[in-house]
Amino acid sequence: GFVCERCKEGKAVLKRPGDGSKVCKECFFRLFEDEIHQTILSSSMFSPGDHVAVAVSGGKDSTVLAEVMTTLNERHQYQLKLHLLSIDEGITGYRDDSLETVKRNRHHYRLPLKILSYQELYGWTMDAIVAQVGKKSNCTFCGVFRRQALDRGATLVGADKIVTGHNGDDIAETVLLNILRGDAPRLLRCTLATTGAE
Secondary structure, X not given: OOEOOOOOOOEXXXXXXXXXXEEOHHHHHHHHHHHHHHHHHHOOOOOOOOEEEEEOOOOHHHHHHHHHHHHHHHHOOXXXXXXXXXXXXXXXXXXXXXXXXXXXXXXXXXXXXXXXXXXXXXXOOHHHHHHHHOOOOHHHHHHHHHHHHHHHHHHHHOOOEEEOOOOHHHHHHHHHHHHHHOOHHHXXXXXXXXXXXX
């Protein structure tokens, strides 16, 4: 096996896609966190005292986001007030297990958690919408409703900003969809680290 190219001690367990370096698990985590920290600094993402809603679904991306935000907030003294925010769309059998993960994350990271449901916000569940309009385009409806629910949830918990976790496949899909749609303005915005007005 290969020795980690960064620490020269650990066993290299993966090759980083960005630069091709072979690194151990510990160095991978640290490099990943350092890259996120640099993005936060270079984009002036936060100011001390910001109240940040961490959008969590219970999936891998948002669980990593909660971990990294908690770790970096402590390590670099961002002085952020973090609040987990989760949306229950009301889809039978879809969100139940992941909401349990979100509740475990609340205890693990010792952060407050707000779970908002479509039923609470809109007076109906996604299951009820699908029963009315059918399955065609229901993912589009749900995505729009979820984004609005996150915005409303952030307001309810007093957050100034919302952070969401996305992986490379998510970004690639968004870029391709915007190319296929010929949506140049959205294509220019879709890979930015920050969106929305200040």
